[in-house]
Amino acid sequence: MAAVDIIITGVLLGGLFALVSVGFSLQYGVGRVLNVSHGEFIMIGAFITFWLFSSHGLNPLISIVVTAPLTIVLGWALHATLFRRLMDKAPSVDIFEGQSMLASFGLLYIVQNIARIIWGSQTYNLTFLQRTVGGSLLIPLNRLVAFGVIVVIGAILFWFLAATRLGKAIRASGQDPTTAGLMGVDIHGVLAICFGIGLGLAGIAGTLMSTVLAISTSMGLQYTVVAMIVVVLGGLGSISGAVIGGVILGIVSQLVTYFEPTMSFIAYYIIFIILLLARPKGIMGK
């Protein structure tokens, strides 16, 4: 049953990748911010969850009510102060994309080093629901629970974007910000909220990550890289593409880990390059 096992754990891991990537995709696809520091806020979410659990005994799933609002407000504030200014001063969108990437590189180091001062550079493990279910399939319960939370969060996000006034404004702004402005959308306000939601998804992903994997203050960058691969794989700015891309990468990761654990990152890049050559606009690209 090894094949079924690999696919199931791959999909479960893929859900986490998808959550990380959808947040990254919202920030880039709507706001054109190439947020290299995305993974650092996963790390922040993970450590806050770990701290609340180890010092206050708080159930890691409940700490989402702390990590999500915190990262949403942080993202909103970062956009309203830093990225909005860069956007107003940049002569073109292309230049803004480059500058936003450099600025978020700066953020990456600031956040990571502050975290290292507080928590050091060792790895931590949070023991949560460490048993398996599904009989002979041996599905880790904590991964299954994390996946369930992701499905719920995904459904809420989908409803928000599809059915609410603000959600529609976010989608319209992603397609054509100037025309959205003519419709009455306050672009700066909407982009800041959208960036906050993107970072909030990173915070939630961090919480879930801490329940299934070892965490360390240097864990962030690898997930930023995962998000970049998934987003290019799924099509820039496509949310459904990010979901599909995340799941594919999760399965690949488990498959490679099964045979040769040290090779997983090399495998990501090989797939990334093959897909880029075969379908440069991504799976859901137009």
Add this chain to the structure above:
Amino acid sequence: MLQVDNLSTGYGRTQVLWDLSLKVDEGEFVALVGANGAGKTTLLKAISGVLKPWPGSGNISFDGKRIDNLDSNQIVNLGLSHIPESRKLFTDMSIRENLEMGAYPRRSWRERRKTMDEVFELFPRLKERANQLSRTLSGGEQQMLAMGRGLMSRPRMVIIDEPSNGLAPLIVAEVFEILKDLRKTGITILLVEQNVRQTLQIADRAYVLENGHLALEGACSMLRESDHVRKAYLGM
């Protein structure tokens, strides 16, 4: 209702409009005609706040309130709606969602269902396809959606940029019929068109723009008889 005084603006260092003044009274249907590159679209962008007037170059006011320092989302809130050139639809959204986006200002959002029924009455073909993606519409239907979306905020004045652009002659005639229907509703209209002959038939007054300067202005009946307009725009 709309007043533009001594406006100069452009892109980067390239000046497009030179010391331009015009006004549109409440209930009037005014046209702005001119060749490609005369600065018509630039003027509309300056009015709706997409483009700022150059510093110290005069001002734009709507209902006596200065609007040249406002952002476009604030201007539409005042009841001035800009229906942009080449439709600019949200192509990944359905027709219904495009119309809903038009009703984005809070005041009109509450009435969006009622307004949408009114827009569907004006454009019955949009109603049949309400749940289709807007990019599946034909060129003429897309223009109708762009106009319907521009009306969803229940504006008191619309500025419409080249609604006949890129459409087949039969559809162009249909668009002009719609413009006639629109004026019957009493809404104030500023229309930019390259189709000078038909435009001078339906508007009250017109301004002729040449190379960023105002060349002529007057009642359409008078401009139709002007030698300059006949030679340069009507091919007579």
